[in-house]
Amino acid sequence: MATRIATVQRPKRDLEVQIYLWEVWKGLGVTFRHLFVNMGRHVLRSLGLGRVPGAVTIQYPEDPAMLGRRARTRHRLLKRADGSPRCTACLLCETICPAKCIRITAEDSPDVMVEKRAKTFDIDIGMCVFCGYCVEACPVDAIHMDSNEVEICSYTRKDMIWNIQELLGDKKKTPSAHPAPTHAASAPPKP
Amino acid sequence: MTADRIFTAVKVALALAFGMNIAGLLGWVERKQSAVMQDRIGANRASIFGLRLIGLFHPIADALKMMTKEDFVPKNANRLLHAAAPMIALGFGLLCLAALPFGGTVTVAGRLWSLQPIESSVGLLFVLAMLSLGVHGVVMAGYASGSNYGLLGGLRGAAQMISYEVCLASTLAAAAFLYGTLDLQQMVRWQGHSLGGWLPAWGIFLQPLGFVLFLTAGAAETKRAPFDVPEGESEIVGYHVEYSGMKFGMFLISDFIESIVIAGLIATIYLGGWQVPWVTTLDGISGGILMLISFTVKVLLVLFLLMQIRWTLPRFRFDQVLDLGWKNILPLALFNFLATVWAVYLWGGR
Ligand code: SF4
Ligand code: SF4
Numbered sequence: 001m002a003t004r005i006a007t008v009q010r011p012k013r014d015l016e017v018q019i020y021l022w023e024v025w026k027g028l029g030v031t032f033r034h035l036f037v038n039m040g041r042h043v044l045r046s047l048g049l050g051r052v053p054g055a056v057t058i059q060y061p062e063d064p065a066m067l068g069r070r071a072r073t074r075h076r077l078l079k080r081a082d083g084s085p086r087c088t089a090c091l092l093c094e095t096i097c098p099a100k101c102i103r104i105t106a107e108d109s110p111d112v113m114v115e116k117r118a119k120t121f122d123i124d125i126g127m128c129v130f131c132g133y134c135v136e137a138c139p140v141d142a143i144h145m146d147s148n149e150v151e152i153c154s155y156t157r158k159d160m161i162w163n164i165q166e167l168l169g170d171k172k173k174t175p176s177a178h179p180a181p182t183h184a185a186s187a188p189p190k191p
Numbered sequence: 192m193t194a195d196r197i198f199t200a201v202k203v204a205l206a207l208a209f210g211m212n213i214a215g216l217l218g219w220v221e222r223k224q225s226a227v228m229q230d231r232i233g234a235n236r237a238s239i240f241g242l243r244l245i246g247l248f249h250p251i252a253d254a255l256k257m258m259t260k261e262d263f264v265p266k267n268a269n270r271l272l273h274a275a276a277p278m279i280a281l282g283f284g285l286l287c288l289a290a291l292p293f294g295g296t297v298t299v300a301g302r303l304w305s306l307q308p309i310e311s312s313v314g315l316l317f318v319l320a321m322l323s324l325g326v327h328g329v330v331m332a333g334y335a336s337g338s339n340y341g342l343l344g345g346l347r348g349a350a351q352m353i354s355y356e357v358c359l360a361s362t363l364a365a366a367a368f369l370y371g372t373l374d375l376q377q378m379v380r381w382q383g384h385s386l387g388g389w390l391p392a393w394g395i396f397l398q399p400l401g402f403v404l405f406l407t408a409g410a411a412e413t414k415r416a417p418f419d420v421p422e423g424e425s426e427i428v429g430y431h432v433e434y435s436g437m438k439f440g441m442f443l444i445s446d447f448i449e450s451i452v453i454a455g456l457i458a459t460i461y462l463g464g465w466q467v468p469w470v471t472t473l474d475g476i477s478g479g480i481l482m483l484i485s486f487t488v489k490v491l492l493v494l495f496l497l498m499q500i501r502w503t504l505p506r507f508r509f510d511q512v513l514d515l516g517w518k519n520i521l522p523l524a525l526f527n528f529l530a531t532v533w534a535v536y537l538w539g540g541r
Contacts, residue, residue, distance in 0.1 A: 021403065024500070024503075024504065027503045027504060028499060028500065028503050030503075031228045031499060031502065031503045032228075032499065034227075034228045034229070034230065035224065035227050035228040035499070038227045038228070038230060039227055042227070054227070054230075055226070055227070055230050055231050055232045056230050056231070057231050057232040059232070
């Protein structure tokens with residue numbers, strides 16, 4: 001295999017650069033240009049004349065966060081056409097999960113063609129590392145990570161566990177209220 | 192007599208208020224200007240009753256935060272010097288402000304009023320002396336903290352500020368020789384005539400090299416980027432590592448005050464002070480107000496330029512700072528002085 005050689009020119013350090021003042025002016029030119037262009041855009045926009053924003057900042061809680069189309073977000077369980085969960089409780093996702101945060105208990109399904117279904121299906125999102133392995137492992141395409149929900153938080157660790165109804169979207173997750181901070185609560189748990 | 196004293200005291204108080212308010216405003220300008228030139232928005236969340244006013248309340252929030260923070264003194268610090276250092280740094284900076292000629296003299300109600308707080312025939316020396324005394328705050332802070340990082344920062348600060356004071360003084364020597372006075376007020380008056388009938392005889396046109404040198408040395412004197420080796424808050428921590436709460440805030444404000452002093456000196460010596468170009472007679476109340484506005488606008492413009500430089504250039508290494516001062520600016524300043532002396536000898540100063 002031929003070796004490719006790239007020649008990188010060393011930056012010049014002639015008198016013009018050494019004097020530095022001219023370089024300072026060039027730098028100031030760049031920053032002044034940005035300053036005045038952005039300032040003009042801000043002013044035009046606040047007067048309702050221009051549409052180009054003066055800054056790239058997203059004012060996050062007010063403006064929605066921009067997620068990539070393939071971003072992995074909070075899990076959701078999918079349903080069949082008849083409304084029953086697609087999951088067949090094969091435990092492949094529970095097995096592959098590197099964070100060990102999926103807990104499934106299986107039961108007989110009334111549908112003989114399906115044989116098994118999940119009785120409980122809990123994901124502890126607080127422990128999930130959002131690797132997406134569970135989605136890839138599922139043979140029946142029952143679990144997706146495309147809810148576009150990233151603002152998952154709660155006051156207790158227990159509230160981070162989502163059960164099957166919540167994952168299916170049948171029930172809205174209702175977080176418990178902020179517990180009054182007590183000294184006992186902040187103490188480390190007894191072994 | 193008593194009325195004069197009271198008037199002087201009022202003027203000094205107003206000069207200090209001018210400094211403190213502009214320093215507070217600079218806290219906002221610093222954030223916003225850097226943000227806009229970096230395509231960001233900048234701090235805009237502080238609100239009073241939902242009113243945000245493009246972040247103008249942030250300086251107030253800053254002050255509240257500083258005042259309510261814990262005032263921590265390290266165990267092996269010298270408590271007295273530790274407390275005195277920020278006051279020295281800030282106090283001498285503020286004193287400089289009181290000697291700046293904010294305006295000339297106006298006749299109101301049949302009486303002559305001078306708008307300069309402290310009138311002195313050696314005002315320039317006074318300002319330089321007070322600026323140098325401010326160095327003690329920096330060194331003292333480093334020394335009294337009982338921390339090696341602080342001490343090293345203080346030493347860097349002392350080396351830098353003393354070097355650049357030499358540059359400042361030798362640059363100003365040329366200007367003082369040209370104007371033939373050390374009185375800041377007289378300097379401004381001297382710049383009142385015009386060159387060739389249309390160009391105001393400002394220092395920047397007669398001393399262009401001196402202006403550039405003074406701007407550079409002045410920026411170094413304020414200890415702000417690109418000359419922020421004494422503080423280097425992002426990695427090589429500086430003389431105020433061991434400070435918290437309002438004492439730290441005083442160091443921050445003293446930086447701003449020093450910038451204002453430098454900007455005021457540049458406006459006075461190189462930009463014609465309170466002179467309004469092409470207006471020769473300023474008198475009465477309206478004239479006085481015009482003088483004050485003219486001076487303030489010039490100071491703010493220089494501060495704007497200093498702020499832009501601060502957010503454009505990366506920090507010099509310590510040896511580069513000293514090289515620049517001793518090997519470049521000082522010889523150029525001496526050359527500038529000699530050239531001025533020759534020019535005045537040949538063409539005659541006024
Ligand atoms: S994304 Fe990864 S860590 Fe999270 S539940 Fe799925 S397999 Fe487990
Ligand atoms: S891999 Fe799919 S079908 Fe199997 S238990 Fe997980 S979600 Fe259910």
